[in-house]
Structure formats: structure tokens, C-alpha cells
Amino acid sequence: MTFKFGMLALVAGLIAAPAFAADYQTNLGPMPLDDETKTVIGGRGEVTATTDGNTLTVKGTFRDMPSSATEASIHTSPVAGVPGAQIFTLDVTKASSGTISGTIKLTGAQAQALRTGKLYVQINSEKAPDEYPWGPKGTLWGWLFPKYTYAGPGVPQQDHWFLPQYDVPSR
Amino acid sequence: MRKKTGLLVTAATLAGIGLWGASAVGQNAAGPFTQAQVDAGHQAYADACAMCHLPDLAGTNDAPALAGSAFMGAWKNRSTAQLYSKIAATMPAGAGGSLSQKQYTDIVSYILAVNGAKAGTTAFTPTTAVTIASVATGKVTLIAAPKPAAGNTGATAQTAGRQESAPANGPGDGNAQPQGSLFARAMAGARIPDPGRFTVSTKPGLTVEGNIQNYTPVTDEMLRNPPDGEWLMYRRNYQGWSYSPLDQITPENVKSLQLKWMWSLPENGTLEITPLVHDGILYVWGTGNTVQALDAKTGELLWENRLGPPPRQPGPGPSTEETRAMGLWGTNIYVNTPQGYVYALDARTGKQVWKTHITDEKPIPNGNGAMFGGSTGGVIIINGRVLVGMTNCGRKGDDNHCYISAYDAKTGKRDWIFRTVALTGEKGGNTWGGLPDNERKGGETWIAGTYDPSSNTTYWGTAQAKPWRRDLRGSGDGATDYANSTVALDADTGKLKWAYNHAPGESLDLDEVFERVLVDHGGEKSLLTIGKAGILWKLDRTTGKFLGAKQTVFQNVYAGFDEKTGKVVYRQDIKDQKVDQWLSSCPGPQGGHDWQATSYHQPSDALIIPLSQSCVFMLGNGSQTYFEMPGTDGNNGRLSAYRARDLKPLWSFQQRSPFLTGVVSTKGNLAFVGDFDRVFRAVDTRNGKTLWTTRLGTTVQGYPISFMVGGKQYIAVTTGLGGGSPQLKPSTLLREVKRPPNGYNLFVFGLPD
Numbered sequence: 001m002t003f004k005f006g007m008l009a010l011v012a013g014l015i016a017a018p019a020f021a022a023d024y025q026t027n028l029g030p031m032p033l034d035d036e037t038k039t040v041i042g043g044r045g046e047v048t049a050t051t052d053g054n055t056l057t058v059k060g061t062f063r064d065m066p067s068s069a070t071e072a073s074i075h076t077s078p079v080a081g082v083p084g085a086q087i088f089t090l091d092v093t094k095a096s097s098g099t100i101s102g103t104i105k106l107t108g109a110q111a112q113a114l115r116t117g118k119l120y121v122q123i124n125s126e127k128a129p130d131e132y133p134w135g136p137k138g139t140l141w142g143w144l145f146p147k148y149t150y151a152g153p154g155v156p157q158q159d160h161w162f163l164p165q166y167d168v169p170s171r
Numbered sequence: 172m173r174k175k176t177g178l179l180v181t182a183a184t185l186a187g188i189g190l191w192g193a194s195a196v197g198q199n200a201a202g203p204f205t206q207a208q209v210d211a212g213h214q215a216y217a218d219a220c221a222m223c224h225l226p227d228l229a230g231t232n233d234a235p236a237l238a239g240s241a242f243m244g245a246w247k248n249r250s251t252a253q254l255y256s257k258i259a260a261t262m263p264a265g266a267g268g269s270l271s272q273k274q275y276t277d278i279v280s281y282i283l284a285v286n287g288a289k290a291g292t293t294a295f296t297p298t299t300a301v302t303i304a305s306v307a308t309g310k311v312t313l314i315a316a317p318k319p320a321a322g323n324t325g326a327t328a329q330t331a332g333r334q335e336s337a338p339a340n341g342p343g344d345g346n347a348q349p350q351g352s353l354f355a356r357a358m359a360g361a362r363i364p365d366p367g368r369f370t371v372s373t374k375p376g377l378t379v380e381g382n383i384q385n386y387t388p389v390t391d392e393m394l395r396n397p398p399d400g401e402w403l404m405y406r407r408n409y410q411g412w413s414y415s416p417l418d419q420i421t422p423e424n425v426k427s428l429q430l431k432w433m434w435s436l437p438e439n440g441t442l443e444i445t446p447l448v449h450d451g452i453l454y455v456w457g458t459g460n461t462v463q464a465l466d467a468k469t470g471e472l473l474w475e476n477r478l479g480p481p482p483r484q485p486g487p488g489p490s491t492e493e494t495r496a497m498g499l500w501g502t503n504i505y506v507n508t509p510q511g512y513v514y515a516l517d518a519r520t521g522k523q524v525w526k527t528h529i530t531d532e533k534p535i536p537n538g539n540g541a542m543f544g545g546s547t548g549g550v551i552i553i554n555g556r557v558l559v560g561m562t563n564c565g566r567k568g569d570d571n572h573c574y575i576s577a578y579d580a581k582t583g584k585r586d587w588i589f590r591t592v593a594l595t596g597e598k599g600g601n602t603w604g605g606l607p608d609n610e611r612k613g614g615e616t617w618i619a620g621t622y623d624p625s626s627n628t629t630y631w632g633t634a635q636a637k638p639w640r641r642d643l644r645g646s647g648d649g650a651t652d653y654a655n656s657t658v659a660l661d662a663d664t665g666k667l668k669w670a671y672n673h674a675p676g677e678s679l680d681l682d683e684v685f686e687r688v689l690v691d692h693g694g695e696k697s698l699l700t701i702g703k704a705g706i707l708w709k710l711d712r713t714t715g716k717f718l719g720a721k722q723t724v725f726q727n728v729y730a731g732f733d734e735k736t737g738k739v740v741y742r743q744d745i746k747d748q749k750v751d752q753w754l755s756s757c758p759g760p761q762g763g764h765d766w767q768a769t770s771y772h773q774p775s776d777a778l779i780i781p782l783s784q785s786c787v788f789m790l791g792n793g794s795q796t797y798f799e800m801p802g803t804d805g806n807n808g809r810l811s812a813y814r815a816r817d818l819k820p821l822w823s824f825q826q827r828s829p830f831l832t833g834v835v836s837t838k839g840n841l842a843f844v845g846d847f848d849r850v851f852r853a854v855d856t857r858n859g860k861t862l863w864t865t866r867l868g869t870t871v872q873g874y875p876i877s878f879m880v881g882g883k884q885y886i887a888v889t890t891g892l893g894g895g896s897p898q899l900k901p902s903t904l905l906r907e908v909k910r911p912p913n914g915y916n917l918f919v920f921g922l923p924d
Contacts, residue, residue: 026801027803027804027805029798029799029805030798030799031798031799032788032796032797032798033796033797033798033903033904034261034795034796034797034903035260035261035264035267035903036256036257036260036261036267037796038903038906042906044805078742078744079727079730079742080725080727080757080801080802081725081727081755081757081786081798081800081801082727082742082744082755083755117801120801132753132788132796141798142801143801143802145801145802148802150804151824151825153806153824153825153826153827154824154825154826154861155824156822156823156824156858156859156860157822157823157824158821158822158858158859159819159820159821159822160820161820161823162802163722163723163724163725163802164725164801164802165722165725165726166722
């Protein structure tokens with residue numbers, strides 16, 4: 001039964017563009033960090049994304065990178081936290097702080113990936129290494145998840161709090 | 172991009188920057204270093220690296236192997252310049268760049284030589300770039316230690332002097348031989364300036380003898396039902412609750428909490444201890460196995476025994492140098508040491524009563540004098556026996572294995588052992604993919620167990636199988652019993668009653684080794700535990716049957732996890748891993764959850780759990796690089812409460828810094844916890860709101876407790892440094908946090924008089 005349902009969902013995802021509007025968000029954090037890379041990798045950012053039919057509109061800001069941004073993009077991912085292939089480029093301010101933006105037409109599969117937490121935003125910068133052993137360079141990244149409430153540091157949330165594992169519809 | 176790199180290397184070669192450059196060098200051709208560099212590198216490695224990576228470069232815990240197939244798998248296609256850059260920037264851990272350029276080039280030369288590269292006539296420099304596989308074979312060639320330089324004789328003389336002057340119960344035993352770094356030799360040689368200005372000597376041994384009168388012996392009954400104001404064991408009661416029935420300090424008056432006294436503990440090394448309190452005396456362990464008894468009300472020192480050896484390096488130590496819990500029984504206090512000794516000291520005087528070693532000082536083959544078997548988790552005293560776990564349990568190819576062992580508390584005689592690795596022909600022995608018995612490693616026990624007196628059963632968690640990556644381990648999809656399991660043992664015999672493997676075939680250093688909390692709900696007798704993967708498990712502790720589970724932080728290691736059955740299914744690329752492949756792991760080795768233990772707040776049936784949120788990319792040899800956990804907004808720390816009865820989420824808050832202490836909760840509806848960024852806080856157990864904070868000298872690290880003396884309730888906690896992933900990951904991820912490299916202290920707080 002589970003297998004049948006999965007197949008149906010997969011087929012539906014492949015042939016149908018999203019028929020609903022939904023908001024997504026992510027917080028961009030540095031990657032990857034160790035005592036060698038931390039001198040050239042840093043900063044933070046916030047990104048929101050809105051779907052309208054099969055159109056995805058992405059807007060965000062970033063700041064405090066050790067060197068200027070060179071490009072920003074959206075990638076697919078087998079599962080949140082695992083890097084994957086670049087599928088779109090975004091406009092980005094070529095500076096250590098600035099904005100990113102873009103409007104993208106999603107395929108059904110890409111829309112399905114968005115809904116299941118398998119798209120992420122990445123910004124590259126000048127001083128980041130050209131590549132890492134596991135894939136292309138990066139400086140900031142963050143996975144797009146359905147919009148959620150973040151109470152702020154030290155502020156408790158009761159009964160339910162955002163956990164991507166549960167709050168992304170399916171994996 | 173690869174073309175670009177190649178061009179750069181070629182250009183550098185043409186420019187003469189890298190003498191060996193990209194020129195073709197035959198397999199195992201002479202290496203780009205000299206024998207003098209290898210010799211100097213051997214000593215530099217012993218001083219700065221061997222403590223974590225081990226004398227034979229085999230690696231341990233967070234320190235990757237630097238020799239053999241694991242090293243070559245990670246480095247064979249990379250250049251010597253990259254190896255130099257990596258080591259110079261990042262090593263020693265937490266102090267990258269702190270050695271001289273010469274020391275780094277010498278160390279790289281030594282590592283290459285151990286991996287089969289032959290010394291040549293040209294000196295290695297930071298820009299010498301040659302593919303490592305072209306000079307090194309990976310066939311490990313252990314190199315004899317160079318003859319000591321003339322300057323080292325002083326250290327030898329100091330050593331002899333120390334041994335001569337050490338009292339019989341001091342560290343004048345085999346294990347206390349000062350080895351390794353100049354710092355260790357200096358520390359062991361009492362070179363600390365101490366011209367009689369301090370009443371307390373810094374020399375090893377029983378430096379202050381106690382004379383505590385009218386001491387009340389600790390009985391089995393007291394351990395089963397601890398007096399309200401006392402803290403007699405690791406988590407205060409046998410059930411592992413870390414819950415104090417004291418209620419003078421409340422949400423209403425906690426804002427007036429103030430420092431009553433503090434005590435400076437020995438600096439350097441790793442401090443993660445639980446103070447104990449009995450009869451108005453507070454007992455604390457400090458680095459260098461310094462055991463002290465203090466007046467719990469005033470902070471006056473009553474006795475001190477420096478068991479030794481001192482920390483091997485200045486500054487924070489690795490995750491193998493601590494102990495987390497002592498134990499009290501009769502008139503003795505029991506102490507396990509990271510070196511594998513178990514001591515009984517007279518709790519009234521500090522004098523040694525007996526001492527034993529958990530492996531009888533069995534040497535590690537080629538271990539440069541090191542012994543098999545360490546112990547960092549602490550002890551639990553049950554029915555007149557001292558139960559202790561084991562770390563450092565042997566390597567592939569030797570016949571050593573981890574075990575839990577029990578000793579007669581009166582004599583130190585070993586009563587039983589339970590080996591945590593199932594061998595061929597034993598129950599569970601078919602879960603190692605047919606590996607020979609001498610290749611079945613791991614299953615360390617680095618957290619003291621808990622105990623159910625009603626069934627006379629003791630419960631322990633075990634760490635993963637070793638090597639932790641299954642591609643290196645060779646056990647295929649085997650579950651590797653009894654690694655990453657809960658084991659239930661008869662407390663009198665050590666016989667296995669049942670075992671539950673939480674993470675069969677674990678592969679990314681995600682231990683399930685931590686505290687086992689025992690809770691009853693009517694007729695349901697459960698055991699709750701949470702490991703690095705962040706899954707809160709609930710088992711029937713009578714049968715070992717799975718009762719439920721709750722995921723507490725994001726994870727991507729399991730493609731499938733069934734909260735109804737407890738079955739986990741690994742991500743396919745983890746199952747198919749190769750030694751030279753980087754794998755993403757959320758959580759990473761910081762956890763999820765780590766040694767910072769849960770408190771069970773009985774009045775609200777709440778498990779209050781310190782959690783961490785970070786991920787890693789990990790290579791086959793254990794090399795790691797980190798990133799923030801998706802969906803956490805950069806918050807590495809989380810404190811969450813779940814109802815034990817049904818695992819319902821109650822409350823949770825996040826913050827940038829992880830929590831580096833266990834939690835203690837009280838009948839006054841407060842929970843106390845400390846963090847990486849020096850904040851110690853009181854939280855309302857009913858809603859998670861922070862009601863009081865104070866900022867201490869360095870990371871708040873250890874296990875806070877609550878006790879009563881003179882009719883007043885106090886809260887005690889330690890600050891300190893050292894340890895593995897819980898320290899290492901935030902040290903890199905939270906660059907804005909600034910902490911001094913010292914400040915090992917004990918603080919005691921109370922309400923105004």
C-alpha cells in the first residue's frame with residue numbers, strides 16, 4: 001500500500017505543476033567549516049520563496065561574508081543536508097553583503113522537491129576554495145522549508161516546534 | 172576546475188616553488204623530505220599529536236588515522252602541500268598554527284615516512300607539492316624513537332626525583348610514568364613553581380591528609396533511597412534521574428541566587444565531572460586524577476590526593492582524559508581513571524585503600540608503553556561491587572575487547588566481566604558479517620550504568636563498533652552486537668538478560684551509549700535513552716521490547732525510521748560508502764545528544780534533554796568538516812522536554828551555544844544547565860522559561876547537582892574545557908564565542924542567608 005501510494009505521488013509530482021501558493025524560507029549559514037576554511041567562509045542570510053502556480057519567486061539578503069559573493073543558485077538535493085546539482089542561478093549583489101533574487105519556472109519534479117525539503121539556496125564567494133572534495137564550492141547555504149515560526153533564541157515553544165523531519169510533507 | 176588546479180600546480184613547479192612539483196615520481200620513490208626531518212618529526216609528533224592520534228598513528232575517536240589504508244584512502248590523490256596546509260591550519264586541535272613551520276614540516280615528513288615513503292636528500296617545505304600516492308605506499312612502517320637529545324636528560328632526572336619522592340599510594344606505578352610531551356614530563360616532575368608559598372602542594376600523592384570524624388558510612392539502603400540532601404552517585408539515584416527532592420529554591424526566589432563559594436580545580440586536560448555530597452562533604456575529581464574533599468558549606472579543603480598522571484598537554488585535553496562519576500560506599504570513595512585504574516580511597520582521609528587496573532595493565536602491542544583499557548564513564552556501586560566501563564579497547568588484529576567489569580568494593584578483586592562484543596559462536600556472534608573475532612572492536616561504555624534494585628538488573632549503553640565506518644570495518648550490513656546497544660545485566664553475575672541494538676551496523680560515529688533513565692508508570696517499567704542520532708528511545712526494561720521512540724532533532728542518516736517499531740534504514744549512500752567518499756551526516760558526531768545527560772523531573776513526568784544541532788561531512792578516515800543543521804537558524808543548542816509516559820513534546824528552546832552540562836531538576840520546579848558560552852541558568856521545568864542566569868569564567872561543563880547542608884539548599888556546577896565533538900564542533904562553528912583556555916572551577920550557589 002505504501003509503495004502504491006508512493007508511486008502515485010511520484011507520478012502526480014512528475015506530471016503536475018503545483019496548484020497552490022505556498023511560502024518557504026531558509027536561514028543561510030556557512031559551509032563547510034573547519035579550522036582551515038573558517039578564515040575564508042562565514043556570514044549569514046535569510047531567504048523567502050513564494051510559489052504561484054509553477055513559478056517560484058526567491059528573495060533574500062546576506063551579510064558579513066569574508067569576501068564578495070560571486071554567484072547564487074538553487075540546487076536539488078537527495079535529502080536535506082546532502083549536496084546536489086545546481087538547477088537555477090539567481091541574481092546576487094557582488095559584495096560581502098547584499099541581496100539575492102530570482103523568478104523561476106519549476107517542473108513538476110522540482111516543485112515536488114521544493115515541497116519535500118529538497119531544494120537549497122547557495123551563495124559562493126571569491127575567497128572560498130574553488131572546490132571541495134565532495135563537490136562544488138560554496139560559502140553560505142540553506143534548505144528551503146515550509147514557512148515556520150521561530151521563537152528566537154532562548155524563547156521556549158510549547159507542545160510543537162518546527163522540526164524539518166516532521167514539517168516537510170514527505171521525504 | 173580540476174584543470175585549473177592542475178595548471179596552477181604545473182605553473183608552481185615551473186616557477187620552482189615546489190621542487191618536486193607535479194613531476195612524475197615513481198611509486199614509493201624517495202620522499203620529498205630528509206631523515207633528519209623524520210627524526211625531528213617523530214619527537215614533534217609525540218609531543219603534539221600522539222595524545223589524540225596515538226603513538227602508532229592509528230587514530231582514535233575524533234582524531235583520524237594518519238597511517239595505513241584509512242589515511243591513504245583519504246589522502247592518496249592529494250598533495251603533500253595540501254597535507255601540510257591542513258595540518259598547519261588545524262592542528263593541534265583547537266590550536267591550529269600554534270607550532271613552528273619547522274615543526275609542521277617535520278611532522279608531515281614523519282607521517283609520510285610512517286606511511287612507507289623513503290627519506291631523500293631534499294628538505295620538505297610548506298610548498299613542496301607531490302601526490303602522496305607517488306611516494307607513500309600506506310604500508311605502515313613504525314619508526315624507532317630517536318635517541319633523546321641532551322636536553323632531555325633533565326626531564327629524566329626530574330622523573331626519577333618525582334618517583335623517589337612520591338608516596339606509596341601516589342602515581343609511582345607503571346601507568347604514572349611520565350611520557351610524551353615536554354609539558355607532561357614537566358608536570359609529572361613537579362616543575363610548577365611552588366617554593367612553599369601554597370599550603371597545598373602541587374606534587375603528586377596524598378598532599379593533604381584528612382581527618383574527618385563521625386563520618387556516616389554509605390549503605391546499600393542509602394544508595395537505593397538517597398537522603399534528600401545528598402548526592403551519592405552519578406545521577407543521584409540508581410534510576411539515573413538527576414532529580415533532587417529539594418525545594419527551597421523555587422521559581423519565585425531563584426532570581427536571588429548568589430555565589431556562596433568557589434574552588435579552583437587543576438587546569439589543563441578534560442573536566443566533565445559530577446561532584447558528590449555526603450555528610451556535608453563535597454567530593455570532586457580534577458584533571459590529573461586529583462581527588463579532593465571540601466566542606467560543602469564553606470569550601471574548605473579537607474583532603475586531597477593527586478593520583479596522577481597529570482594531563483599530557485597544556486590546555487584543553489581530548490575526549491579520553493576525563494572521568495564523569497565517582498561513587499561512595501561504606502567509608503570509601505571510588506574513582507576510575509582515564510588510564511584504566513580503579514581506586515578506593517578512604518573518604519575520611521584520602522588515603523588509598525586499594526587499587527586495581529581493569530585489564531591488569533595489559534600492554535598495547537607497539538603502544539609505546541600504553542596499556543589496553545581506559546575508563547572515562549565513571550562508576551556505579553551495586554551490592555558492594557564497583558561496576559566500571561571501558562574505553563580504548565584494542566585494535567583490529569589484537570585479541571582485546573571492551574567489557575564492563577565489577578570489583579569487590581572491599582578488596583578490589585574482580586568479580587565478573589561482561590564483554591560487549593559478541594564473538595563467533597555466541598549469541599549475537601553472527602552479526603559481524605563473518606569478521607574474525609580479533610577484528611571485532613568497539614562497544615565502549617563511556618557513561619556509567621543505572622540499576623533497578625527490584626530486578627537486580629544494571630543497564631548500560633554501548634558505543635558503536637570500530638572502525639566506525641562500515642567500509643573500513645568490513646562487517647557489511649551486520650548489526651555488530653552488542654555495539655550501540657542497551658545491555659541489561661544481572662548485577663551480581665554480569666550475565667546478559669537482554670540486549671537491544673538501537674543502530675544496527677552504525678557507520679558515522681553516532682553512538683547510542685549515553686544515560687539509561689529508568690521510569691515506572693503504573694505497571695509499565697521502562698528505560699529511556701537518547702543517542703547521537705537524536706532519537707529518544709523507550710524500552711520495556713524487563714524484556715528489552717521496543718515501546719516507542721521520538722525524533723528530537725532533524726536527521727538525514729536514516730532514510731527510514733519507524734517510530735512504531737524502532738527499525739532504522741540507512742541512507743543508501745551510507746550503505747554503499749567508500750573510504751575516499753565524503754558523506755553528509757545530520758546530526759554529526761556532536762549529536763543530537765551527547766554525554767550531557769538528561770534529567771527526569773518526576774513531578775511533571777518530564778525528561779529534560781540537552782540537544783545539539785550540527786552536521787558534518789565525514790571522510791572514511793574520520794576527517795570532518797562541519798555545517799549548521801538545516802532548519803535551525805544557526806542555533807547549535809537546544810533544550811527540550813518530553814513527557815516520559817507517551818513521549819509527548821512539552822517545551823523546547825534553541826540558542827546559538829550548545830549546552831555542555833547535564834541537567835539537574837529539582838522538586839522546586841527548576842532545571843539547571845550550563846552552556847558553551849559560559850552561561851549557567853535556571854529554567855522553569857513547567858514551561859522552559861529561563862528565570863535566572865549567571866556568566867562564569869569559561870564553558871560551564873560537567874554535571875550540576877543540588878544538595879543540602881546546614882538546612883540550606885545549594886546548587887554546584889563546574890566550569891572546564893576539553894573533550895571531543897561537543898567541544899570541537901562549536902569551537903569552529905561559533906566563531907563569535909570567545910573563551911579563555913583556562914578556568915577549571917567549582918561553583919556553589921545558594922539563596923541569601
